[in-house]
Amino acid sequence: MIVVAGATGALNGTTVEHLLKRVPAGQIGVSVRDIARARHFADRGVRVRQGSYEDPAALRHSFEGADQVLLVSSNDPHADAVSLHRVGIEAAVAAGVQRVLYTSHQGAGADSPFHPARDHAATERLLAGSGIAWTSLRNGFYAHSLGWLLGSWQETGVITAPADGPVSWTDRADAAEAAAVILAGDRAFDGPVTLTARQAVTFDEVAAMASQLSGHEITRIVVDDEQWIADKVAAGTPEAMARMTLTTFHAAREGRFAGVGPLLAELLGREPRSVADQLADNIAA
Ligand SMILES: NC(=O)c1ccc[n+]([C@@H]2O[C@H](COP(=O)([O-])OP(=O)(O)OC[C@H]3O[C@@H](n4cnc5c(N)ncnc54)[C@H](OP(=O)(O)O)[C@@H]3O)[C@@H](O)[C@H]2O)c1
Numbered sequence: 001m002i003v004v005a006g007a008t009g010a011l012n013g014t015t016v017e018h019l020l021k022r023v024p025a026g027q028i029g030v031s032v033r034d035i036a037r038a039r040h041f042a043d044r045g046v047r048v049r050q051g052s053y054e055d056p057a058a059l060r061h062s063f064e065g066a067d068q069v070l071l072v073s074s075n076d077p078h079a080d081a082v083s084l085h086r087v088g089i090e091a092a093v094a095a096g097v098q099r100v101l102y103t104s105h106q107g108a109g110a111d112s113p114f115h116p117a118r119d120h121a122a123t124e125r126l127l128a129g130s131g132i133a134w135t136s137l138r139n140g141f142y143a144h145s146l147g148w149l150l151g152s153w154q155e156t157g158v159i160t161a162p163a164d165g166p167v168s169w170t171d172r173a174d175a176a177e178a179a180a181v182i183l184a185g186d187r188a189f190d191g192p193v194t195l196t197a198r199q200a201v202t203f204d205e206v207a208a209m210a211s212q213l214s215g216h217e218i219t220r221i222v223v224d225d226e227q228w229i230a231d232k233v234a235a236g237t238p239e240a241m242a243r244m245t246l247t248t249f250h251a252a253r254e255g256r257f258a259g260v261g262p263l264l265a266e267l268l269g270r271e272p273r274s275v276a277d278q279l280a281d282n283i284a285a
Contacts, residue, residue, distance in 0.1 A: 006072025
């Protein structure tokens with residue numbers, strides 16, 4: 001059996017949808033905090049059990065009988081994510097799971113300026129010490145985040161952001177589908193694997209693409225870090241959130257999201273969605 005945690009979330013929920021196309025429903029389980037929100041899976045024959053990183057016993061019960069478990073990374077910026085992930089890994093080991101997969105991030109690194117990257121690195125160290133086989137799915141930066149980072153360029157004709165670096169913006173649904181291919185397949189991936197779109201682009205390049213796609217000149221303006229924080233706070237973003245987002249730019253400047261690889265396309269059997277696809281969606285919306 002394959003058990004997917006966080007299946008009421010966007011990423012792992014999509015992975016379950018793709019698993020259902022590849023594996024009999026009776027061989028799929030989900031571990032979710034609120035079983036009422038997983039009725040659409042139960043109705044199709046998926047085993048639904050309650051599980052939370054805050055409740056080790058329930059989590060272990062939700063992993064019972066699984067050969068493979070896909071753990072979701074915490075989405076709570078205020079939580080001690082690594083401690084939560086430790087509970088997930090320990091529950092999988094206790095349940096006798098043979099392989100744990102985990103939704104990590106491209107650029108996971110203990111020395112990254114981007115805080116979640118440090119949590120992912122620490123979680124990968126826990127996985128490495130768990131004694132069981134593990135796969136860390138280092139997904140590229142979700143391309144839909146671009147909408148927020150680029151701001152209202154369609155109205156203003158301007159992309160105003162701090163200095164950046166190339167990012168291999170990756171479609172979350174593509175990453176989710178690739179996870180299903182790995183879970184359902186017989187090729188073993190050991191340790192970290194990086195799943196990205198084909199191209200890493202800077203905001204200068206995004207502006208050029210946006211100009212071409214929209215038919216209007218879109219200008220990229222580099223704003224000083226502290227000015228950008230002040231502008232975000234004035235617009236209503238909590239300062240802590242703005243500062244956390246700024247570290248994305250710091251990590252991008254260091255090239256931590258710049259790598260691209262062929263594996264995502266190989267797993268999907270098609271080209272992953274590109275930044276241009278994402279921008280075209282934004283324009284159409
Ligand atoms: N690669 C990137 O660019 C990027 C960007 C943002 C986030 N991420 C990471 O990718 C993960 C998945 O993304 P997503 O878009 O699917 O996020 P999402 O829709 O917010 O889903 C997160 C899932 O994690 C579950 N969860 C959170 N805390 C939990 C806990 N303590 N115990 C058990 N389950 C818990 C949530 O449960 P409920 O459904 O009950 O709330 C939810 O199902 C995020 O959690 C985050 O770590 C990656």
